[in-house]
Amino acid sequence: MTGDDRQVGAGHDLTPHPGVPAPMASLSGERSPFVPRRKANPADVRRHNRSLILQVLFPRERLSRADLARATGLTRVVVSDVVSGLLDEGLVVETGRTRESRPGKPGTLLRLDAEARQIVAVDLSQPAVLRGAITNLLGQTVHRDELTAEVGPAGLDPALVVELCRRLVARADAPLLGIGIASPGTVDADGVVLAASNFGWDHVDLAGLVTGATGVPTGVHNDANSAALAERQFGQGSADMLFVQIARGVGAGVMVDDRIITGAAHAAGEIGHVVIDPQGPACSCGKRGCLETEVSVPALSEAIRREPGRRAEIIRAAAERLGGALAMAVGVLDLPEVVVLGPPATGNDDFLSAAEAAVNLRLRSGLRSRIVVRRSHLGEDIVLAGESAAVLRERIGVI
Ligand SMILES: [Zn+2]
Numbered sequence: 001m002t003g004d005d006r007q008v009g010a011g012h013d014l015t016p017h018p019g020v021p022a023p024m025a026s027l028s029g030e031r032s033p034f035v036p037r038r039k040a041n042p043a044d045v046r047r048h049n050r051s052l053i054l055q056v057l058f059p060r061e062r063l064s065r066a067d068l069a070r071a072t073g074l075t076r077v078v079v080s081d082v083v084s085g086l087l088d089e090g091l092v093v094e095t096g097r098t099r100e101s102r103p104g105k106p107g108t109l110l111r112l113d114a115e116a117r118q119i120v121a122v123d124l125s126q127p128a129v130l131r132g133a134i135t136n137l138l139g140q141t142v143h144r145d146e147l148t149a150e151v152g153p154a155g156l157d158p159a160l161v162v163e164l165c166r167r168l169v170a171r172a173d174a175p176l177l178g179i180g181i182a183s184p185g186t187v188d189a190d191g192v193v194l195a196a197s198n199f200g201w202d203h204v205d206l207a208g209l210v211t212g213a214t215g216v217p218t219g220v221h222n223d224a225n226s227a228a229l230a231e232r233q234f235g236q237g238s239a240d241m242l243f244v245q246i247a248r249g250v251g252a253g254v255m256v257d258d259r260i261i262t263g264a265a266h267a268a269g270e271i272g273h274v275v276i277d278p279q280g281p282a283c284s285c286g287k288r289g290c291l292e293t294e295v296s297v298p299a300l301s302e303a304i305r306r307e308p309g310r311r312a313e314i315i316r317a318a319a320e321r322l323g324g325a326l327a328m329a330v331g332v333l334d335l336p337e338v339v340v341l342g343p344p345a346t347g348n349d350d351f352l353s354a355a356e357a358a359v360n361l362r363l364r365s366g367l368r369s370r371i372v373v374r375r376s377h378l379g380e381d382i383v384l385a386g387e388s389a390a391v392l393r394e395r396i397g398v399i
Contacts, residue, residue: 185201
């Protein structure tokens with residue numbers, strides 16, 4: 001994932017310090033990556049400048065105040081003022097002097113202290129297990145925890161998610177920046193899960209429940225959006241991309257101009273139940289020929305089980321269906337790449353090249369370059385990393 005990803009306990013003291021973690025209420029404010037842009041007002045300026053400086057230092061730059069002024073376009077006076085605040089908060093530390101050979105007076109170098117705050121990230125997208133982690137500010141895991149949670153006919157009790165968050169918060173050994181939770185389904189900007197059919201959830205105020213129980217600011221986001229954000233922050237994802245997740249269903253995260261698009265009903269990217277063949281197989285939603293009836297893991301597994309000799313053909317046909325279905329969205333939004341996260345059958349070169357050919361067959365023109373369809377190289381922690389990135393974006397504006 002990130003360069004020197006650490007695992008649980010690897011040379012890191014996990015003993016909680018007494019009196020911490022304390023939620024960092026003063027750090028709130030920069031707009032969420034999951035809500036639309038709004039015009040900045042004068043009260044936002046200081047926060048914006050602070051985010052600019054943290055952004056330039058992220059993840060591992062070592063720069064002087066003069067460097068920061070050049071990089072951000074802010075005046076030296078403003079930079080000194082903001083840096084002074086960041087030093088007081090412990091988010092930035094001094095780390096030696098600039099070299100004599102550089103032009104101008106030697107200055108003090110500054111860097112982000114990745115251990116100054118921690119983030120609790122929770123992934124609800126996996127079957128039968130709720131996964132959680134504490135990460136540092138670079139998205140690196142310093143502690144893991146999980147709860148087994150078979151989802152029965154009654155759905156999933158949100159109290160289990162609260163319990164996992166409580167446990168993680170208790171293990172943090174630096175002040176917490178926030179909690180980020182990735183959930184299947186549609187989620188509004190306040191962290192209310194509007195609908196997650198697998199969990200039997202209808203308007204569950206998950207952010208409110210977790211904040212109430214832990215006192216830590218909490219954000220909740222759709223899991224495919226979270227994975228897309230991780231691909232952008234920690235993978236090779238560009239600022240404009242369609243991130244497609246193939247699992248029990250098919251979902252997508254839409255990133256345009258470095259922002260996750262959520263849509264009017266918070267359902268952007270919910271493409272699994274869009275009909276691609278009105279004469280196709282019956283779908284659990286009551287329609288026929290939804291994308292999920294042809295491309296999801298259960299649909300592919302079943303088709304291959306019935307005709308094992310046609311495996312390669314079945315996978316190629318599914319890829320062509322997917323590419324055909326995505327072409328219009330890719331064309332409308334002028335996206336240069338589609339990133340696919342899925343099981344091995346959909347991560348192989350045959351699947352990806354067939355999907356890429358199908359997209360480009362429909363979009364080929366002199367107006368745009370060839371669209372790239374590639375797999376995500378981020379591993380099973382992609383959603384946890386995405387929530388760490390979401391908290392970082394929401395709480396201190398670093399993208
Ligand atoms: Zn359907």
